[in-house]
Amino acid sequence: MSRNNFEACLAHVLKWEGGYVDHPKDPGGATNHGITRKTLSAFLGRAVTKAEVKALTKNQAGQIYRLRYWNKVKGDELPQGLDVVALDGAVNSGPSRGAKWLQTALGVTVDGVIGRGTLGAAINVIDRVEVIQRACAARMGFLHKLRTWSTFGRGWARRVADTEAEAVAMATQSPERVKVEADKAQKARATQAKGARAAPVGGGGALLVDLPQWVLWSVIGVLTVCTLILALNAAQHARRADAYRKKLEEMTNG
Incomplete structure (x- = not known):
């Protein structure tokens, strides 16, 4: 309560x-x-x-x-x-x-x-x-x-x-729990950012090239959206990590 x-x-x-x-x-x-x-x-x-x-x-x-x-x-x-x-x-x-x-x-x-x-x-x-x-x-x-x-x-x-x-x-x-969550948020940011960089937007090799044009553009559209979502998630996890770190500093320093 x-x-x-x-x-x-x-x-x-x-x-x-x-x-x-x-x-x-x-x-x-x-x-x-x-x-x-x-x-x-x-x-x-x-x-x-x-x-x-x-x-x-x-x-x-x-x-x-x-x-x-x-x-x-x-x-x-x-x-x-x-x-x-x-x-x-x-x-x-x-x-x-x-x-x-x-x-x-x-x-x-x-x-x-x-x-x-x-x-x-x-x-x-x-x-x-x-x-x-x-x-x-x-x-x-x-x-x-x-x-x-x-x-x-x-x-x-x-x-x-x-x-x-x-x-x-x-x-x-608990400063310790806040630190744990800061570390988790930072790891989540790295994972999402890596996924965004790895997404083959606009490319994808021979398999994509061989697709009908309408299918190709549909695939590219989906990949673009997925990449954007990953990038947005990465940015928010970065904000979360920063907020946790600031709160941790406040709790430990007073």
Whole structure:
């Protein structure tokens, strides 16, 4: 149980949700400390201006996060590590999505509402690290499909990697386990990168040359997609390894 972990989880969220932003490609519009104009309006029960969003304090943002996100994902009842995974996903993509990624990782009914079944599975899980990593992988799968990935994807990917490392550190309280996961992520990066380099995109020798042209182009298309997937996976594993190493340094140095 993590009734006293809200402030630590909030600190992680606020590290990624900076000050006032009004990016033209962000569907949320004007945002401050991660709180959109729509969310602030709902919290206050009236329409708000961009100026009011800009004037929002961290303390006010924290109140909103507790009421509309932390409480929605049952943060006080989730074990440490799983709470920050659910909260950060909820803040980034909505409480329902944050709940669904956790439910997917736990292997329970995916309905976007954390109830007794989800909480029971979360509390009784044997290895929280595996659940954290599966939830973060599910989140990445969703984000990759968004139309705004080309604009915000790199930042999202770094955030998910950092959330994974933070969650593992919270769950295990073990620098040794964090180091193990850093090493695993680095090995996974090397494996995926090697696969991307080895994929015979645009070539393949006599066997490919002898194929009918339409089949050849289909094969090349498939190989290109596979190579791209391997390269994207390698890049994300590199981000994960870096996030784990930074968390390890923080835990050991203080």
